Amino acid sequence: MGIIEFDKVSYSYAAHADKPVLDGVTLSVEKGDFIAIIGSNGSGKSTFAKHINALIVPNAGKVLTAGLDTANDELVFEIRSHAGMVFQNPDSQIVTSVVADDVAFGLENLATPYSEMTKRVDNALDTVKMSAFSDRNPAHLSGGQKQRCSIAGVLAMSPDILILDEPCAMLDVRGRRGIRRLVRELNKAGITVVLITHFMEEAVIARKVFVMHEGRVVLTGTPLEVFTNKELLRKVNLDAPFSLRLAEELIKRGVAVSEIARPEELKEELCRLYSTK
Numbered sequence: 001m002g003i004i005e006f007d008k009v010s011y012s013y014a015a016h017a018d019k020p021v022l023d024g025v026t027l028s029v030e031k032g033d034f035i036a037i038i039g040s041n042g043s044g045k046s047t048f049a050k051h052i053n054a055l056i057v058p059n060a061g062k063v064l065t066a067g068l069d070t071a072n073d074e075l076v077f078e079i080r081s082h083a084g085m086v087f088q089n090p091d092s093q094i095v096t097s098v099v100a101d102d103v104a105f106g107l108e109n110l111a112t113p114y115s116e117m118t119k120r121v122d123n124a125l126d127t128v129k130m131s132a133f134s135d136r137n138p139a140h141l142s143g144g145q146k147q148r149c150s151i152a153g154v155l156a157m158s159p160d161i162l163i164l165d166e167p168c169a170m171l172d173v174r175g176r177r178g179i180r181r182l183v184r185e186l187n188k189a190g191i192t193v194v195l196i197t198h199f200m201e202e203a204v205i206a207r208k209v210f211v212m213h214e215g216r217v218v219l220t221g222t223p224l225e226v227f228t229n230k231e232l233l234r235k236v237n238l239d240a241p242f243s244l245r246l247a248e249e250l251i252k253r254g255v256a257v258s259e260i261a262r263p264e265e266l267k268e269e270l271c272r273l274y275s276t277k
């Protein structure tokens with residue numbers, strides 16, 4: 001069994017009870033995996049994400065997170081200790097005026113002993129490379145730094161699963177690059193990552209991509225499998241990432257690169273091809 005299991009999950013918001021926002025979603029995420037969820041606005045990505053840590057429970061079907069049924073009220077805290085979530089707007093996640101306090105916030109709610117708490121906060125800040133900012137006011141940080149602190153707040157709870165709902169949507173290029181690198185490192189260290197994104201460049205760093213459309217998962221595959229499916233991408237209003245489009249144009253012009261979705265790999269191939277050594 002995967003660490004996240006969705007079995008025929010359907011959901012509609014009370015205000016529009018006749019309109020399913022999730023429509024029979026079945027999927028499984030293996031422990032330690034890195035998945036990306038893509039899909040146009042309103043396709044149900046955030047609603048999907050909120051099901052993982054029991055912020056929303058299904059109207060029909062079942063969600064198991066770390067083997068725990070999210071519909072069971074008594075398991076909510078345990079579920080959230082397994083699966084932590086980072087949201088789009090870094091400002092909406094700031095609750096105090098000191099970075100370290102902000103990172104400790106979730107632990108305080110769990111009544112963690114002080115010495116254990118400071119240790120965990122220090123470690124989390126170290127992991128996201130924000131130790132030097134520990135006594136600063138988070139309001140004065142850049143968007144990327146704020147998101148690092150939000151991630152630290154989740155890491156301090158030592159979750160198995162990190163869910164990021166468009167964490168880079170409000171960041172500049174540099175902030176995005178930093179978050180991307182951090183998320184990759186965290187996954188390498190063993191944490192299961194669910195990254196929701198509308199930046200295709202970001203989705204390519206996942207091992208597996210799920211495409212959502214009108215509340216359903218309409219395609220699953222490796223980034224290359226998904227992004228070379230032009231017909232489907234067009235249907236769901238998504239583009240292939242720039243690196244893949246560039247590789248295709250180069251191939252058309254006779255450059256011997258492979259069809260590739262990840263920018264780093266394309267860069268390596270081009271360097272190999274044109275290296276003078």
Ligand SMILES: Nc1ncnc2c1ncn2[C@@H]1O[C@H](COP(=O)(O)OP(=O)(O)O)[C@@H](O)[C@H]1O
Pocket residue numbers: 013014015016021039040041042043044045046047048
């Ligand atoms: N709190 C809510 N109440 C009513 N409808 C909502 C609510 N949140 C989202 N929706 C609707 O559900 C659909 C899917 O939304 P969402 O899960 O946020 O999609 P995405 O994250 O892919 O943009 C949209 O049509 C949206 O308007």
Ligand SMILES: [Mg+2]
Pocket residue numbers: 045046047165166
């Ligand atoms: Mg959303």
